[in-house]
Amino acid sequence: MAEQAGKNSFWRTFNDKFVVEERFMEPAARKALYRTAVVLIGVGALLFLATLVGVLQSNTGPWGPDESIRDWLLSLRSEALTAVMIFLAVIFGPVALPIIVLVVTVAWGFAARHAWRPILLAAAMLTGVVTSQIILAIVQRSRPPVELMLFGADHTYSFPSGHVLGACDFLLVTTFLVFSRRKNPRSAVIGFVGAGIGVVLAALSRLYLGYHWLSDAMASVSLSLLILGAVIALDTWRTARIPGERITGELSKADAPGD
Numbered sequence: 036m037a038e039q040a041g042k043n044s045f046w047r048t049f050n051d052k053f054v055v056e057e058r059f060m061e062p063a064a065r066k067a068l069y070r071t072a073v074v075l076i077g078v079g080a081l082l083f084l085a086t087l088v089g090v091l092q093s094n095t096g097p098w099g100p101d102e103s104i105r106d107w108l109l110s111l112r113s114e115a116l117t118a119v120m121i122f123l124a125v126i127f128g129p130v131a132l133p134i135i136v137l138v139v140t141v142a143w144g145f146a147a148r149h150a151w152r153p154i155l156l157a158a159a160m161l162t163g164v165v166t167s168q169i170i171l172a173i174v175q176r177s178r179p180p181v182e183l184m185l186f187g188a189d190h191t192y193s194f195p196s197g198h199v200l201g202a203c204d205f206l207l208v209t210t211f212l213v214f215s216r217r218k219n220p221r222s223a224v225i226g227f228v229g230a231g232i233g234v235v236l237a238a239l240s241r242l243y244l245g246y247h248w249l250s251d252a253m254a255s256v257s258l259s260l261l262i263l264g265a266v267i268a269l270d271t272w273r274t275a276r277i278p279g280e281r282i283t284g285e286l287s288k289a290d291a292p293g294d
Contacts, residue, residue, distance in 0.1 A: 056149035056274050058216065068215075068271040075264030082257035086250050087174070090194060095176040101248040105179060108243045112185075116243070121186055123240035127202040136160050136205060151274065152212040156205075159266050163204040166258060167197050176251070183245035195254035196247045202237035203259030206230035208266050215270070234259075 089098045097105075125131055136157065143153040176194035178184075210230040214223035238252040 056151035057276050058274050059276050059278065062277045065271060065275045065277060068267055068275065072264045072268035072271065075260045075267065077264075079257045079259070079261030079264060083254055083261065086254045086257060090174065090176060090250055090254075095174060095194070097248060098250050101250055104242065104249045105183075105245075108239075109183070111243070117185055120240040120243045123236055124186060124198065124244055124246075127198045127237045127240070129197065129201075132201050132205065139209070152270075155266060155270060156208055156212060159208045159262055160201070160204050162265075163200050163259065163262055164197070166262075167195055167200050167255070170195060170254075170258075171197075179245050179248060185244045186246075189246055193247050193251050195258060196238070196241050196251040197255075198241050199234070199238045199247070199252045199255035200259055203234050203256055204262055206233045207259055207263045211263065211267060212270070215267075 086098075092098070126135075140153040140157045143156075144150040147153065171192045171194065174194045175192050178189060178191070178193040181188045181190070207227075207230050210223075210226045214226045217223065234256065238256070241247040242249060242252060
């Protein structure tokens with residue numbers, strides 16, 4: 036009996052920590068989250084398809100304003116600005132960013148009462164990596180000329196930008212998962228503005244350093260919007276409860292509104 040009780044206690048603790056996270060909101064607020072998710076998925080999918088069609092029609096060469104934006108950024112190059120852009124590229128690169136994500140998710144998972152959100156963040160990041168690698172192999176778009184690259188030659192494919200997609204996923208998904216639990220909408224607006232600035236800087240660094248076309252970055256942002264919409268929909272379905280619905284997690288019951 037004691038052994039069985041111990042097993043049940045372990046499972047309940049594991050279930051509450053890693054499986055269950057529930058929060059209460061008004062029905063209108065939950066519907067608004069679902070609408071937001073649908074809009075983000077729709078906009079992301081349409082923007083990506085439009086960019087993909089344009090790139091394929093150009094025989095995977097420059098498309099739309101790609102060359103004009105490249106020429107404009109070339110005119111801005113300076114030693115100081117190049118150093119800043121290289122720093123940004125390293126932070127959002129394939130070495131530093133995974134380490135940052137790992138540290139954030141592990142620390143968040145241990146510190147938080149529930150581990151649902153850090154697990155969801157890690158899943159979103161992994162989805163972005165897998166998706167970008169599949170699309171890269173299918174489209175096989177060449178990067179801008181090697182002589183324009185300022186941080187070493189790169190002969191891999193460019194569509195979409197893995198740096199930009201990783202930065203978008205990390206900044207946007209983390210912002211949603213953090214601020215969706217706060218009651219102050221102003222803080223959420225500030226958070227997403229900050230995330231948006233980070234996304235723009237990540238994209239500019241890749242274009243400025245000569246490794247991507249504008250359409251590569253556009254494709255990455257559109258895919259990230261799609262992933263963010265999926266995260267919002269999944270998180271809302273899994274955690275958002277309206278008054279009167281049953282709570283399944285013992286830790287979540289502490290957040291339940293009083294009778």
